[in-house]
Amino acid sequence: MTPALPKGFGQALDELARKRRIATARAIDAEARDRCRTLYGFIREAWPVLEPSTPFVGGWVLQALCEHLEAVSDGRILRLLVTIPPGMMKSLAVSVFWPAWEWGPLGRPDLRYLTTSFSEANVTRDAVKMRRLVTGDWYPRLWGDRVILVGDQNAKLRYENTRSGVREGRSFGSTTGARADRVIVDDPHSVDTAESDAARDAAVVTFREAIVDRLNNPAASAIVVIMQRLHERDVAGAILSGDMGYEHLNLPMEFEADRRCSTSIGFSDPRTEDGELLFPERFPIRTVEALKRDKGAYAWASQYQQRPAPRDGGLFKPEWFEYATHIPEGCSFVRAWDLAATVPTAGRNPDWTVGLKMARCRQGIFYIQHVARMRGTPMEVQRLILDMAAADGRACRIELPQDPGQAGKAQADALTRALAGYRVKTTPVTGSKLTRAQPAAVQAQAGNVKLVVAAWNTAFLDELSRFPSGAHDDQIDTFADALNTLAGEYRNNLAAWA
CATH class of the missing domain: 3.40.50 (Rossmann fold)
Structure with missing residues (x-):
């Protein structure tokens, strides 16, 4: 038979255990504070x-x-x-x-x-x-x-x-x-x-x-x-x-x-x-x-890198672009336009009107097929746009910018009427040029953009290599707008192609 513990002994043990827990916790806390x-x-x-x-x-x-x-x-x-x-x-x-x-x-x-x-x-x-x-x-x-x-x-x-x-x-x-x-x-x-x-x-x-x-x-x-x-x-x-x-x-x-x-x-x-x-x-x-x-x-x-410009130049590098002699079957096409607001005069270096035609194949590769580039009067610009639409055919979408203000809207409306019968979309210009060009730069750096061999290649790559610090960026704008348009179309059609 186990002898009975003295009265109060259990409470004393509990109190001792409690004090030890407190002491241990205080020691742990002291170490943590240290x-x-x-x-x-x-x-x-x-x-x-x-x-x-x-x-x-x-x-x-x-x-x-x-x-x-x-x-x-x-x-x-x-x-x-x-x-x-x-x-x-x-x-x-x-x-x-x-x-x-x-x-x-x-x-x-x-x-x-x-x-x-x-x-x-x-x-x-x-x-x-x-x-x-x-x-x-x-x-x-x-x-x-x-x-x-x-x-x-x-x-x-x-x-x-x-x-x-x-x-x-x-x-x-x-x-x-x-x-x-x-x-x-x-x-x-x-x-x-x-x-x-x-x-x-x-x-x-x-x-x-x-x-x-x-x-x-x-x-x-x-x-x-x-x-x-x-x-x-x-x-x-x-x-x-x-x-x-x-x-x-x-x-x-x-x-x-x-x-x-x-x-x-x-x-x-x-x-x-x-x-x-x-x-x-x-x-x-x-x-x-x-x-x-x-x-x-x-x-x-x-x-x-905390250096808000690439160490060795601009946003684009010419070596990212491979050349192609033809475009695969089954591509989607768009020609994006950037319209110069200034009529060329002697002694000035105004912007260019540019129309860039791009294709995207089902494998996700972009092909820059053609770049039309000119400086001219509004009537000459409209004639160029109509000529390119006729050459590209009705399957090629046409992207026109709509500059801010009533004049920009009137110009876009007039061109849309002149292009009746073609797939035309006018889009208000929003965001900075650099922001709009970022997706194009990412795709180019990944090797997903190819140039169809032509005389315009040199001027195009020269402008790209200077962006965003160069005097002109009209070709960059059309490159970015065409790629962003086809990227959105590709996502919409991906399920159908699969």
Whole structure:
């Protein structure tokens, strides 16, 4: 028979076990707090809280970003520009983890943040993630006495803590009235509008005229701009050309030795060989090669190499184009036109009227069959269009541009009436020339565009090689419009061909 335990012995054991659990938890928490002394360590510890199903993948590029943000935290840098490719955890690092780290581990819960981006959806996403982090179980257990959100000031885009710290998120064009110790500009441009002069210039004006006024203390508060390059005259371009005193951390996907980045805090890009990858743990060589192929030369140079123009020239390369002597059976055809608005006069170098005929075969290869090109009066232009329509036949679609305004509509209507009996479509001209040409460049780089051997080949390739910096781009416009038209038609007919 088992002897009975002394009265109260069981409760004593339970209490001892409880104290041991508390002591163990405190030791674990103390170790976690110690690992969070650096921002990189904090991100590694906090990662499972926000991304429980995605393993943390670190690398020197994230460490470099963290070290520069820490330099902002301790006042060594007050103006920081980071140009970095997509997919590098930049928004999480800068707009979510860094403010949470300064409030908690760094012991600065009084700091006020204004975060902004071209997209309010992105601003909201990051604000919600930070609030979820600081109000969950893990963060309050370690720094709960420092960061307690105020109940009546706890919304998605703006919340305060009991130490007067504030985190506010706004879209980039709506920052008036807000002030902060840290202004974070995360992607001020949309990829879709960066080639629009009006949209891009508006973002640059907002940055120049509004952002610096959002600082609580211009002598001590900080601005951090983090973005992918999209154009030579984007916000980063304005910062770099204007000598605004920003520390520039430039991180291209593939290393270019002649552009090695070094900064005032002692950082130097550790790569040594041209082509070494920025973050091979997340973007191995196979992934990088696929991105280069899919993006095309211009987008790759801008968004991934942080150099908004290809290193060796323009958007197109003549060597991408193979020659053909004939066109296969069963193709679809279109002739796209670009109409010059200026009548040629002595001493001027006006635009050309161009009509480019293209075919697309069932295998997805594009053939540029013919380019008609002239400078003439409106009547001469109309005669050329009618002559080409007769030569091409009624199976060939005709694409006419409709320039903005009543005059453009009247011209398109007149040409459509003159082409009665042909398959004619008029399309308003929208978007920048560069944006419209991107799909054509991608297909050409992939080897999917061929030229039928003819006398016009030389002038066509010469203009392509200079785009977008050349004096003329009329042939580029028709190339892009014809390819985009046939690509859409091909997708519509793919099921029928199968």
